[in-house]
Amino acid sequence: MTNAVYPKAKEAMMSGDLALDTDAVVAVLVDTASYTYSTSHEFLSDIPVGERVATSATLASPTTVNGVFDSANTLFSAVTGDVSEALVLVQNSGNASTSRLIAYIDSATGLPVTPDGTNINITVNASGWFAL
Numbered sequence: 001m002t003n004a005v006y007p008k009a010k011e012a013m014m015s016g017d018l019a020l021d022t023d024a025v026v027a028v029l030v031d032t033a034s035y036t037y038s039t040s041h042e043f044l045s046d047i048p049v050g051e052r053v054a055t056s057a058t059l060a061s062p063t064t065v066n067g068v069f070d071s072a073n074t075l076f077s078a079v080t081g082d083v084s085e086a087l088v089l090v091q092n093s094g095n096a097s098t099s100r101l102i103a104y105i106d107s108a109t110g111l112p113v114t115p116d117g118t119n120i121n122i123t124v125n126a127s128g129w130f131a132l
Contacts, residue, residue: 002106002107003103003104003105003106003107003108003130004037004103004104005102005103005104005130005132006039006041006042006100006101006102006103006104007039008041008042008100008101009091009100009101009102009103010132012091012100013132017100018091018100018102020062020064020069020102021062021063021064022062023091023092024058024091024092024093025058025059025062025071025089025090025091025092025102026055026056026057026058026059026089026090026092027055027056027059027074027076027087027088027089027090027122028044028047028052028053028054028055028056028087028088028089028090029052029053029054029055029076029079029084029086029087029113029115029120030047030051030052030053030084030085030086030087030088031050031051031053031081031082031083031084031085032051032085032086032106033051033082034048034050034051035047035048035051035086037086037104037106041101042100042101043096043097043098043099043100043101044088044090044096044097044099044100044101045096045097045099046101047088047101049096051082053079053081053082053084053115054076054079054081054084054115054120055076055090056074056075056076056122057074057075058092059071059072059074059089060072060074066131067131067132068127068128068130068131069103069128069129069130069131069132070124070128070129071124071129072124073121073122073123073124074121074122074124075119075120075121075122076119076120076122077119078117078118078119079115079116079117079118079119079120080115080116080117081115082115083112083113083114083115084111084112084113084115085106085111085112086104086105086106086111087104087105087106087108087111087122088101088102088103088104088105089101089102089103089105089129090102103129103130105129105130108122108125109123109125110122110123
Protein backbone atom coordinates (compact mmCIF):
# COMPACT_ATOMS: atom_id res chain seq x y z
CA MET A 1 0.00 0.00 0.00
CA THR A 2 1.07 3.54 -0.53
CA ASN A 3 -0.17 6.75 1.05
CA ALA A 4 -3.82 7.49 0.26
CA VAL A 5 -6.68 9.77 1.21
CA TYR A 6 -9.76 7.77 2.14
CA PRO A 7 -12.51 8.26 -0.49
CA LYS A 8 -15.17 8.92 2.17
CA ALA A 9 -12.97 11.72 3.54
CA LYS A 10 -12.79 13.29 0.08
CA GLU A 11 -16.56 13.08 -0.12
CA ALA A 12 -16.88 14.71 3.32
CA MET A 13 -14.52 17.53 2.28
CA MET A 14 -16.57 18.19 -0.84
CA SER A 15 -19.84 18.25 1.07
CA GLY A 16 -18.51 20.50 3.85
CA ASP A 17 -18.59 17.82 6.56
CA LEU A 18 -14.79 17.87 6.96
CA ALA A 19 -12.77 21.09 7.32
CA LEU A 20 -9.13 20.15 7.76
CA ASP A 21 -8.08 23.62 8.88
CA THR A 22 -10.68 23.93 11.68
CA ASP A 23 -11.75 20.41 12.73
CA ALA A 24 -9.90 18.46 15.44
CA VAL A 25 -7.53 16.22 13.48
CA VAL A 26 -5.30 13.68 15.24
CA ALA A 27 -2.75 11.13 14.06
CA VAL A 28 -3.05 7.46 15.04
CA LEU A 29 -0.12 5.04 14.90
CA VAL A 30 -1.36 1.75 13.45
CA ASP A 31 0.03 -1.78 13.57
CA THR A 32 -0.90 -3.26 10.21
CA ALA A 33 -0.69 -6.90 11.36
CA SER A 34 -4.50 -7.13 11.29
CA TYR A 35 -5.45 -3.94 9.51
CA THR A 36 -5.35 -3.35 5.78
CA TYR A 37 -6.32 -0.06 4.16
CA SER A 38 -9.61 -0.27 2.30
CA THR A 39 -11.39 2.33 0.20
CA SER A 40 -14.61 1.35 1.98
CA HIS A 41 -13.34 2.30 5.44
CA GLU A 42 -14.84 5.49 6.84
CA PHE A 43 -14.48 5.67 10.62
CA LEU A 44 -11.86 4.89 13.26
CA SER A 45 -14.01 1.94 14.33
CA ASP A 46 -12.96 0.29 11.02
CA ILE A 47 -9.46 -0.08 12.51
CA PRO A 48 -9.44 -2.77 15.22
CA VAL A 49 -8.74 -1.37 18.70
CA GLY A 50 -5.73 -3.67 19.10
CA GLU A 51 -4.15 -2.20 15.96
CA ARG A 52 -4.36 1.40 17.25
CA VAL A 53 -1.05 1.81 19.05
CA ALA A 54 -1.15 5.50 20.03
CA THR A 55 -3.03 8.73 19.31
CA SER A 56 -1.52 12.19 19.14
CA ALA A 57 -3.00 15.37 20.50
CA THR A 58 -4.96 17.49 18.01
CA LEU A 59 -2.64 18.62 15.23
CA ALA A 60 -1.50 22.19 15.80
CA SER A 61 -1.48 24.98 13.20
CA PRO A 62 -3.41 23.12 10.47
CA THR A 63 -3.51 24.78 7.06
CA THR A 64 -4.98 24.05 3.66
CA VAL A 65 -3.18 26.06 1.01
CA ASN A 66 -3.25 25.26 -2.72
CA GLY A 67 -4.82 21.86 -2.04
CA VAL A 68 -2.14 20.82 0.49
CA PHE A 69 -2.97 19.84 4.08
CA ASP A 70 -0.18 20.71 6.49
CA SER A 71 0.28 21.20 10.22
CA ALA A 72 2.98 21.59 12.82
CA ASN A 73 4.99 18.52 13.73
CA THR A 74 3.31 16.31 16.31
CA LEU A 75 4.21 14.05 19.19
CA PHE A 76 3.05 10.73 20.61
CA SER A 77 3.87 10.64 24.33
CA ALA A 78 5.45 7.65 26.10
CA VAL A 79 4.44 5.10 23.47
CA THR A 80 4.41 1.38 24.18
CA GLY A 81 2.92 -1.42 22.13
CA ASP A 82 3.41 -3.13 18.80
CA VAL A 83 5.51 -1.99 15.88
CA SER A 84 3.59 0.65 13.92
CA GLU A 85 3.87 0.51 10.15
CA ALA A 86 1.36 3.24 9.33
CA LEU A 87 -0.08 6.51 10.50
CA VAL A 88 -3.73 7.42 9.98
CA LEU A 89 -5.06 10.97 10.16
CA VAL A 90 -8.50 11.12 11.78
CA GLN A 91 -11.19 13.80 12.21
CA ASN A 92 -11.59 13.27 15.96
CA SER A 93 -15.15 13.43 17.26
CA GLY A 94 -14.29 11.66 20.52
CA ASN A 95 -16.17 8.55 19.38
CA ALA A 96 -14.53 5.88 17.18
CA SER A 97 -17.77 5.21 15.31
CA THR A 98 -18.03 8.85 14.16
CA SER A 99 -14.33 9.82 13.93
CA ARG A 100 -13.73 10.02 10.19
CA LEU A 101 -10.61 8.46 8.63
CA ILE A 102 -8.82 11.04 6.50
CA ALA A 103 -5.51 9.70 5.22
CA TYR A 104 -3.47 6.51 5.43
CA ILE A 105 0.30 7.07 5.45
CA ASP A 106 2.73 4.17 5.38
CA SER A 107 5.70 5.53 3.48
CA ALA A 108 6.71 8.43 5.73
CA THR A 109 10.24 8.84 7.04
CA GLY A 110 10.58 6.90 10.29
CA LEU A 111 8.00 4.22 9.53
CA PRO A 112 7.84 1.56 10.71
CA VAL A 113 8.54 2.61 14.29
CA THR A 114 9.06 0.37 17.31
CA PRO A 115 7.62 1.89 20.50
CA ASP A 116 9.94 1.65 23.51
CA GLY A 117 8.11 3.74 26.10
CA THR A 118 9.60 7.04 24.97
CA ASN A 119 8.05 9.85 22.96
CA ILE A 120 7.73 9.48 19.20
CA ASN A 121 8.14 12.74 17.31
CA ILE A 122 6.54 13.00 13.89
CA THR A 123 8.06 15.52 11.51
CA VAL A 124 5.58 16.48 8.82
CA ASN A 125 7.01 16.31 5.32
CA ALA A 126 8.12 19.68 3.95
CA SER A 127 5.38 19.32 1.32
CA GLY A 128 2.67 18.72 3.99
CA TRP A 129 0.69 15.64 4.98
CA PHE A 130 -0.95 15.25 1.56
CA ALA A 131 -2.20 17.14 -1.47
CA LEU A 132 -5.46 16.80 -3.35
